[in-house]
Amino acid sequence: MTNLNRTIGQLAEDELLARIIPQLPAGRTVIDNGDDAAVLPADDGSVVACTDVMVEDRHFRTAWSTGGDIGWRVAMQNLSDISAMGAAGTQLLIGLVMPPSTTLAWVEDFARGLRQACEAGAFAWGSPVGVAGGDLSGGEKIMVSVTALGSLCGRKPLTRAGARPGDTVAVAGTLGFSAAGLALATAGKIPARLADDWQDLSESGASADQWAQYAWHIYRRPQPPLTAGVSAADVGASAAMDISDGLVRDLGRLARASGVSIELTPPCDLPGLVSIAESLAPSEGKALANSWWHSGGEDHALLATFHSGTELPDGFTAIGRVLQDCEGGALTGIDPEAARGWDHFGQG
Amino acid sequence: MTNLNRTIGQLAEDELLARIIPQLPAGRTVIDNGDDAAVLPADDGSVVACTDVMVEDRHFRTAWSTGGDIGWRVAMQNLSDISAMGAAGTQLLIGLVMPPSTTLAWVEDFARGLRQACEAGAFAWGSPVGVAGGDLSGGEKIMVSVTALGSLCGRKPLTRAGARPGDTVAVAGTLGFSAAGLALATAGKIPARLADDWQDLSESGASADQWAQYAWHIYRRPQPPLTAGVSAADVGASAAMDISDGLVRDLGRLARASGVSIELTPPCDLPGLVSIAESLAPSEGKALANSWWHSGGEDHALLATFHSGTELPDGFTAIGRVLQDCEGGALTGIDPEAARGWDHFGQG
Numbered sequence: 074m075t076n077l078n079r080t081i082g083q084l085a086e087d088e089l090l091a092r093i094i095p096q097l098p099a100g101r102t103v104i105d106n107g108d109d110a111a112v113l114p115a116d117d118g119s120v121v122a123c124t125d126v127m128v129e130d131r132h133f134r135t136a137w138s139t140g141g142d143i144g145w146r147v148a149m150q151n152l153s154d155i156s157a158m159g160a161a162g163t164q165l166l167i168g169l170v171m172p173p174s175t176t177l178a179w180v181e182d183f184a185r186g187l188r189q190a191c192e193a194g195a196f197a198w199g200s201p202v203g204v205a206g207g208d209l210s211g212g213e214k215i216m217v218s219v220t221a222l223g224s225l226c227g228r229k230p231l232t233r234a235g236a237r238p239g240d241t242v243a244v245a246g247t248l249g250f251s252a253a254g255l256a257l258a259t260a261g262k263i264p265a266r267l268a269d270d271w272q273d274l275s276e277s278g279a280s281a282d283q284w285a286q287y288a289w290h291i292y293r294r295p296q297p298p299l300t301a302g303v304s305a306a307d308v309g310a311s312a313a314m315d316i317s318d319g320l321v322r323d324l325g326r327l328a329r330a331s332g333v334s335i336e337l338t339p340p341c342d343l344p345g346l347v348s349i350a351e352s353l354a355p356s357e358g359k360a361l362a363n364s365w366w367h368s369g370g371e372d373h374a375l376l377a378t379f380h381s382g383t384e385l386p387d388g389f390t391a392i393g394r395v396l397q398d399c400e401g402g403a404l405t406g407i408d409p410e411a412a413r414g415w416d417h418f419g420q421g
Numbered sequence: 422m423t424n425l426n427r428t429i430g431q432l433a434e435d436e437l438l439a440r441i442i443p444q445l446p447a448g449r450t451v452i453d454n455g456d457d458a459a460v461l462p463a464d465d466g467s468v469v470a471c472t473d474v475m476v477e478d479r480h481f482r483t484a485w486s487t488g489g490d491i492g493w494r495v496a497m498q499n500l501s502d503i504s505a506m507g508a509a510g511t512q513l514l515i516g517l518v519m520p521p522s523t524t525l526a527w528v529e530d531f532a533r534g535l536r537q538a539c540e541a542g543a544f545a546w547g548s549p550v551g552v553a554g555g556d557l558s559g560g561e562k563i564m565v566s567v568t569a570l571g572s573l574c575g576r577k578p579l580t581r582a583g584a585r586p587g588d589t590v591a592v593a594g595t596l597g598f599s600a601a602g603l604a605l606a607t608a609g610k611i612p613a614r615l616a617d618d619w620q621d622l623s624e625s626g627a628s629a630d631q632w633a634q635y636a637w638h639i640y641r642r643p644q645p646p647l648t649a650g651v652s653a654a655d656v657g658a659s660a661a662m663d664i665s666d667g668l669v670r671d672l673g674r675l676a677r678a679s680g681v682s683i684e685l686t687p688p689c690d691l692p693g694l695v696s697i698a699e700s701l702a703p704s705e706g707k708a709l710a711n712s713w714w715h716s717g718g719e720d721h722a723l724l725a726t727f728h729s730g731t732e733l734p735d736g737f738t739a740i741g742r743v744l745q746d747c748e749g750g751a752l753t754g755i756d757p758e759a760a761r762g763w764d765h766f767g768q769g
């Protein structure tokens with residue numbers, strides 16, 4: 074039996090790969106990743122590609138996030154970028170740098186998180202998501218780079234640049250919960266982990282403890298609405314964008330790219346976020362919750378704009394509109410206090 | 422005017438990107454990298470993909486390699502993997518982690534090295550090679566991850582698994598010079614940099630100093646024979662593989678993947694390598710040179726097998742043959758002393 078407490082410094086690279094590769098789905102390949110490069114199908118004559126890096130003590134802490142959490146999160150933030158183009162993810166390529174003291178158990182857990190993210194993608198898109206290649210190296214801190222590839226399946230790509238006056242601005246997925254989870258941890262109030270059969274609480278009543286657990290889960294394992302990009306493309310959305318740096322900042326980017334101004338209509342109440350915020354700052358709960366919603370990053374919700382009169386696809390909520398006759402790039406309807414956000418609460 | 426001694430810790434990410442992106446070629450794109458993901462053409466319905474990570478003080482030292490050298494090397498080692506499939510490189514995606522103390526001059530030089538590698542690829546393949554995406558992050562050490570994408574342009578991919586009894590084994594590109602360059606530097610005998618108009622010395626007579634400069638150049642800026650994979654595919658090569666871990670180790674992998682045995686015919690003399698080796702170890706020059714040739718990694722030469730009687734494409738030299746009636750996976754004709762190699766000389 075293999076001792077999972079062995080460190081990778083005690084294993085040959087081939088031994089390590091033999092533990093990891095069988096855990097990972099292959100997805101659709103012509104030639105798989107045992108050769109110098111993988112050959113992957115690109116049936117519609119194009120491929121969608123993006124890349125992201127996560128560095129220990131900058132983007133995550135091993136005290137807060139398990140290997141599985143980190144594998145999930147780095148895969149999901151890339152799959153969310155693919156989704157935002159109106160595409161389905163097909164393959165990931167992984168670069169993993171680890172200190173020699175990293176245990177085999179951690180690496181296997183990391184691979185499990187990657188696999189779970191691939192499975193979630195496959196479920197969302199109805200087509201396999203695999204790991205087409207990778208490279209391992211030693212280093213002083215954990216560093217993970219992921220390149221995600223995807224397919225538009227013949228669809229026209231969604232960009233940030235297509236929003237037009239009169240369009241409805243809508244969002245799918247959670248906003249502010251990752252920032253709330255991080256704020257809880259930063260305050261030393263780390264909630265219990267959610268049970269494996271946790272349910273999305275965003276539309277139901279829940280106790281303060283449940284909301285805190287939910288936010289902590291979203292921080293560690295963000296739940297981007299992976300089907301939303303394809304759904305938006307299918308009803309002719311005019312623009313779309315993954316929200317990774319906070320709603321206000323990313324909405325500003327979309328407005329500038331499209332050359333339009335946008336009026337935001339914030340929600341009347343944010344019961345989950347307010348409940349968490351009040352546990353941290355009783356007298357400022359509402360303001361803090363508002364700030365998370367406007368400026369919290371890394372939930373990886375999807376922002377999209379739809380021609381006026383389009384029925385919004387499942388999962389989208391209208392949060393504003395593109396203004397007529399306005400100078401491009403401006404945002405209105407935003408509480409400046411709420412929009413300062415994010416940086417106040419650290420970046421994990 | 423921008424002060425190039427400013428550090429990236431003093432620059433906003435947008436400012437930094439504005440300095441880097443204009444230096445990089447875009448290649449062929451449908452949607453370029455200003456959006457959540459790039460959309461790239463894949464005209465023949467498939468895409469070739471691989472990834473590699475380089476970590477400071479593991480794969481390079483900033484005292485020995487400039488930013489430009491590192492950008493060149495990480496791009497080239499990936500483009501070489503693409504070439505080994507019989508494909509042409511089309512796009513790179515870059516993850517770059519840097520300490521806040523990194524200067525703007527270093528980053529611009531890194532981008533220049535990437536661009537030069539893309540230009541060398543474009544020249545070799547007669548089609549553009551671009552940078553389709555990237556991500557920047559802070560960290561304690563420099564870490565670069567590159568994913569390379571490529572196109573087979575309708576060709577059948579070359580794998581490691583196709584060598585057949587009777588085939589000729591051949592190699593294109595340099596062998597052992599990267600290890601020789603590293604050995605010089607490790608011994609504290611760093612040669613002068615080659616002039617920009619340096620010429621390939623591998624077939625000509627040269628002085629000991631020139632050979633040392635050449636080896637030092639190959640260590641910092643390996644020169645994989647990027648056209649060789651396509652040329653090999655075009656004459657129906659049976660297998661191909663990038664040599665990154667040394668000839669003997671990688672030849673063993675090809676033999677095992679193909680289920681064949683291979684007899685190696687080492688060259689009679691290695692004038693360049695012997696000249697360098699004698700400057701380091703006068704009495705053991707020939708043995709050391711032999712060891713570099715057999716076991717030195719990171720020249721990124723191309724190994725390929727050809728059906729008996731095939732005229733080898735330009736740049737290839739025969740170095741052995743696939744044996745008839747032999748158990749799979751064995752190598753013969755190898756001096757065991759020479760094959761120990763590589764690890765003795767450190768891995769930079």
